[in-house]
Amino acid sequence: MAQSFHSKQLQTNQQAKGFLIKASIVLCSSFAVGLTGCSTLPKHGVEPVQYAKDIDTSETSLAKIITPLRQQNPKLTGFHVLNDPLEALAARLRLIDKAEKNLDLQYYIWDNDKVGALALHAIIRAADRGVKVRLLIDDNNAKKMEGILLALSQHKNIEVKLFNPYRFRKYRAMDMVLDLKRINRRMHNKSFIADNEVALIGGRNMTNQYYNVSDSYQFSDVDVMLVGAAVDDIVNSFDDYWNHEYAYSVQSIVSPEQHRLRYEGLKEQLEAHYQQATVQNFLNLTAKSHAFDQWLNHNIQFDWVKAEVVKDSPDKIKSKAKKEEHLNFQLINHLEKPESNVDLISAYFIPEKQGAKILSTLAKEGVEVRVLTNSFKANDVAVVHAFYGKYRKELLKNGVQLYEFLPTPDKRDLNKNTDELATKAKVNMKGLSRSSLHTKLMALDEQVFIGSFNFDPRSAYLNTEIGVILDSPSLAKTIHHTMDENLNKYAYKLKLDTNNHIYWQQETPNGPVIYRQEPEMKWWQKAGMKFLSWLPLEGFM
Structure with missing residues (x-):
């Protein structure tokens, strides 16, 4: 089943990609006068291959805690889910402070905002005490950094x-x-x-929006903290990307002549940011997230289970990854x-x-299938909604339950730390008037x-x-129960009427509210979504 699914998906996608690729070729031919070519990466010299395991971490404080646990749970993985955004940030900052030998950090986005600057300040402190730090950032959002x-x-x-x-x-x-x-x-x-020894993976980037700090937008997300067997696979994955030909040292492609900032100036800026009263108040709040410290003190235990790390090969960027090196192929093979x-x-x-x-098919066979994704207003990439919308009616007809995340959270049900965060750390509460689902x-x-991994092309x-x-089983049961308890609080439920038209139902304290038209979507936005859905762009979404 996995092979046929993969091949059919690729065939469909090839047709979708043809349109933009051909357009790119035409534009390339038109604009390439005086340029070197259409697919030339910056030149860089041969950089030394590095492997995390070459660094002996067996005597670190983390290893001394984890090694006995690994011996008691051979081939298993211990995990702790990080739902609360402050706990997620606290875990990162405490891990940086606790590291003694090396830190390997890989992110799609890292901003120089309150969260990003706090982490950079902690990284410099770690490096000053001798910790080797490798920071790997995707270049798509790195221009301002x-x-x-x-x-x-x-x-x-x-x-x-x-x-x-x-x-x-x-001129990107x-x-x-x-x-x-x-x-x-x-x-x-x-x-x-x-x-x-310890790894965090999930959906959160290193920016304010993922930790309830932004004054414009909040992302609801989740991470998982791992120890044991799975960490070895994550370490190896980082090495694969770090040593890949598409990973360039920042010195090889960024000219110092274009940037006046030097290390000492950066350190002064980060220290000044760290000393700000609002930042200190924020740090005091993160210090109240005790889960990580309780684990260090053996007051709480990880759950130890069989785990499988699924990951894409970095060669996927070159379109040269083998079928079995694709995460979606691995996901289908390892899920029962x-x-x-x-x-x-x-x-x-x-x-x-x-x-x-x-x-x-699963829904028709009696499996309860529930999907939670963003509503139009909650989606930070609105164009995605045009292509998702094409499948809603078919899924609903076949018994799949669809829910769409509300863009405005219920102020009565905000995270318990929100009021304290707003008053003590002076985070503008208007930022919590717009929320988006970012969980995978x-x-x-x-x-x-x-x-x-998002479930999209x-x-x-x-x-x-x-x-x-x-x-x-215990985590799965918790998730199923959480969905039971909270879907109607935080999401519209989509239904079909007797004429097979979709309507949206929102539960409120005064009873259900029915929307016959897509909530918070103007007529011209609806027309735009319809037009976009006709274009052969689904494979790029």
């Missing part, structure tokens, strides 16, 4: 690489014209590894066929014909997937991703 990353790399213990970089540093649109096939593929992985429940949460959900068929999670009977065929499958 490249001066900071260049300055950071001047520390003797910090190395920074940009993955799949743009050739034209200032030129790359979109001349090298679309490569530039359109991005490293979407998120992994955080301390001393080769569900018999009772499927709960799928995906920020961007475009099942394509074959995916819709699989979900519909699936629970099938007694298995759970958590990672960076972009994650399946263009971007690289990473995730983990946990054989955990």
